[in-house]
Amino acid sequence: MNYKHLHYFWVVAKEGGVSRAADKLGVAAQTISGQLAMLERSLGVALLAPAGRGLTLTEAGRTALSYADRIFSLxxxxxxxxxxxxxxxxxxxxxxxxxxxxxxxxxxxxxxxxxxxxxxxxxxxxxxxxxxxxxxxxxxxxxxxxxxxxxxxxxxxxxxxxxxEYAVSFYAAPALAAQYAPRFPASLAGAPLLLPTRTNALRGRLEHWFEANELRPTIVGEFEDAALMDTFGRHGLGLFPALSMLGPEIAAQFGALPVGELDGVREQVxxxxxxxxxxxxxxxxxxxxxxxxxxx
Incomplete structure (x- = not known):
């Protein structure tokens, strides 16, 4: 068996198509297609079949993939x-x-x-x-x-x-923390907030918490990257959420202070x-x- 051909098949199966596998491996899609055909001819069975714009594993392909997983894992x-x-x-x-x-x-x-x-x-x-x-x-x-x-x-x-799963608090630069910590969480009405984007699992929990507490804060920034959100929060753009247990580290690294803990909101890892x-x-x-x- 040509294990290079088998490796190409393995990556195609994992990536779900020849084009994505070609990008992952840094080779031409035509090269992968040609070597897959050679592998199938040498084995005497079809491993992949067209499915819409992509490929799907045949029964023989699923069997081959289970062995390939073990081979390349080893x-x-x-x-x-x-x-x-x-x-x-x-x-x-x-x-x-x-x-x-x-x-x-x-x-x-x-x-x-x-x-x-x-x-x-x-x-x-x-x-x-x-x-x-x-x-x-x-x-x-x-x-x-x-x-x-x-x-x-x-x-x-x-x-x-x-x-x-860990409790979540809002943090802010000292001036904002002094302004919004009193009367928390009612003080968050209209407060400037930095939040994770909607692709983040925490975002949905935060919005549910706002709704349960009848709060309508002002979202001034949304971030995919948590470190970038913390950096903008450090410079006073708005309040930002982070794990309550990280309070000392956030104070030391970002100079931000806790504003209040969000009852019932947990960050899962x-x-x-x-x-x-x-x-x-x-x-x-x-x-x-x-x-x-x-x-x-």
Missing amino acids: GEQMLEALEANAGAGALRLTVGILDALPKLAAHRLLQPVMALGKPLRLVCYEGELDELMSDLALHRLDVVLSDRPVASSGSLRVFSHALG FAISGERRIRHPGVEAMLRGGEASPRQ
Whole structure:
């Protein structure tokens, strides 16, 4: 068997089409199509079939994909083992972090990994959920930190592990905090707010809380990236939400003070993995840390 051809098939199946696979691999779509045809001829079965504008797996294709998943997963594990040997036993953990997830929260969640007491090589990538899930499926990431669970679909088999849910507060630059902290939450009526965009799971909970408290604040900014939102909040553009437990870090890093905690609003955090049973010691440490304090 030509394993290069099998790898092309594997990426096409994971990406859902030849064009996306070509972009991921940096090769021409015609090259992938030609090598897929050669693979199917060598195996004597069709692995993919047209479905609208894309492709779908045949029954033989699903069988082949299950074996390819194991083959290339072992290949990634081999590389990690060799890197660990070359790095004198250093533990390598590659983490994808959703861009909407607060960076201070990600740092807090990764602290149990850094406290394992062994040499660590931590590699972090930030991006949108679809992009991170694609890299997880290709075994480029060990785990993804997300603000929402992800369900398995099609050839993407993933598992969502709850790390905890945490109370949320509004923070602001000192002048704004002094203005709006008294009479909170009634003081938020007409207050300038910086909020995550509607793609963020927290946004819906915030809007429900505004409605329940009969508040109509003024939204002066919406941000996909939590760190960018915090930066604008630091410079006094408006009040911004963040985890209550991060108050000391937010004060030290952004000079912002708490305005008030939002009763009943929780930020959820999940570790998304490609396996139900976590085997990476770094991810296991992160899950144990989440179990120790699931609600804060």
